[in-house]
Amino acid sequence: MDNESNNLEKIGFDKWLLERVPAESLEQFEIARVVAVHKDSYTISNGEVEVLSELIGKILFSANSPVEYPAVGDWVLANFYDNNTFAIIHKILPRKSLLKRKTPGKKVDFQLIAANIDVAFIVQSLNENFNLRRLERYLVMANESQIQPIVLLSKSDLLDNEVITGITEDINKIMPNLRVIPFSNKNDSCLDNVKGIMQAGLTYCLLGSSGVGKTTLINNLLGEEKYITKTVSKKESKGKHATTHRQLIKLDSGALVVDTPGMRELGNLSVASGLEETFSDIFELSEKCRFRNCKHVNEKGCAVLNAVEDGQLSAKRYQNYIKMTKESTFNEMSYFEKKKKNKQFGKFVKTVMKHKKSRGY
Template sequence: MSNNLKKIGCNKSVLASIDSGILEQFDLARVVAVHKESYTINNGEIDVLAELVGKLIFNASSPADYPAVGDWVLVNFYDEKTFAIIHEIVSRKSLLKRKTPGKKVEFQLIAANIDVAFIVQSLNENFNLRRLERYLVVVNESNIQPIVLLSKSDLLAPEDITNRINDIQKVMPDLQVIPFSNENESGLDSVRKNMQPGLTYCLLGSSGVGKTTLINNLIGKSIYRTEAVSKKESKGRHVTTHRQLTQLDCGAMVVDTPGMRELGFFSVDTGIEETFSEIMALAEKCRYNDCTHIKEKGCAVLDAVDKGLLSQDRYHNYMKMSKESTYNEMSYLEKRKKDKQFGKHCKTVMNYRKNLR
């Protein structure tokens, strides 16, 4: 393994997932940006524009079959390494994804092979425990270490910041929380200390919480465009329009993502269980194994809510996300089934016409 590949996060586990014979035919590179119909890849030396080989496109049956930012890919370079063709996606360590906004029953890829997810919320208008729980479900589902960054610490008194952190750790005691400010740069050293060479980090959060400004501060110069939050609506605008992997001087890599006002998901049982571990522990004490935690007698979860041991807001958020995950998963599987049936129908029609000739 070359030092150039090490610089962009390649390690023994990545190489172990690749047949050594394949590396005699292809070069290894990493996807650093995804565009509408092309990709930017990096081999540890330069960024190169790349496209997918036709076979990869033809065999794709879902968004997960396409490269995401952070993916390792097997490529062939052409024209003195000014252009490349992507032939295969290397097995992923982790994959962050979300349901597409609105009523579409499909999902979007956020990033792949992420080691740590920085979930960013601002300490003033954007702070929301229920929204934080949604991000944690997605991150925990992908087996990624979550760290919460609370931005705009310059706008609150120290005691108010402490209260916010306590609110989080009351329900998630093991979660690391770091307050910081992009304005006076307090707390930025704590963020930097949590970034290790060779690891890949991802910034998640709503628009306007300071993700892009944070990256600019970590880099040390304003590479990415930022925009102020609307005072009228207290909402940020989507300044980051695509995902991009950036290497920092410390050797860590970070992905900035567009702000997400809607974070839907499906098939996140593991993420829900890890995020709401205390509810899972209570559920084991329910009288019935198939307890829905809605109205059954002997439900330990409802009993904890009634006694004030479990907050109603956290309980309702758990129930809401569980139902949402189940509904979206069923809808997605039904959609895939219909797509397959339609594909078979088209093939039957084409074969019939062919036999008539």
């Protein structure tokens, strides 16, 4: 088990996970990590080889939500076959963290981004792409999952240091303890600032819109042009998707990185704690509201609205908070209503099948 443990440690396995693996499971299965998710299959690694794998039927037929399927970064129990050329995943191990968002479009469900992430690198570029309100959305996602967020401001070569300092200060006004690192994919000294904080054995995730330089950053961290990048439209400053699927990449430093496709739509679902941590200033103000159940919309004696009126709280930040709170509440209600209907339908099917069986059909 020693060699096996060493191999697993190289891809992020630690004591927290080991304590959650039933001893009897180690006699039947191997521990592996999901390094890529494809349409109907997964690539998993035991720290020595990467193998294409599929889910055992029990998982496929019992899963009621995308959350019950493996995500990139998940640890699983699997059986390897044919000289480690194919594997079957039998169980997903407990997760330290799970990054997820609402499925894009009208469908109300979770879409998995990555599991067992230690640090979320939220990447925004220092051009028209930079948007404090979008940054708040990413922070809610990371904070909800109890993942340490760090903001990376790419394309720092485009602006003067004075302007970059001003943008950094704007970010720290809303999140005083948030680490912000400006960098440029064209400047080695700036890249060293990113490399310098990455630790062996920890898993990092790159989050951000298309065109902010995530894939180029991956290539620079690897020291080779391994992944295809796409140019950004000069007219609209919008990028195209370079990454088409989520994958876990191991760096020479021993750090692990999950690259994700750019997200044009970032809906949140069930993020109460993430909202509270990201908008802690608003929650502190709400303690001074006249009514305990204050919605901070038009109530008398609302400390939040008073703070907006006297300029203590940014109107745009307040509006983003209200928008995300309403959105999260609506999505959560819709999600549980859907789950309730699915459960009722399942009971109906079972009743019909039982009735048919009793009649001898």
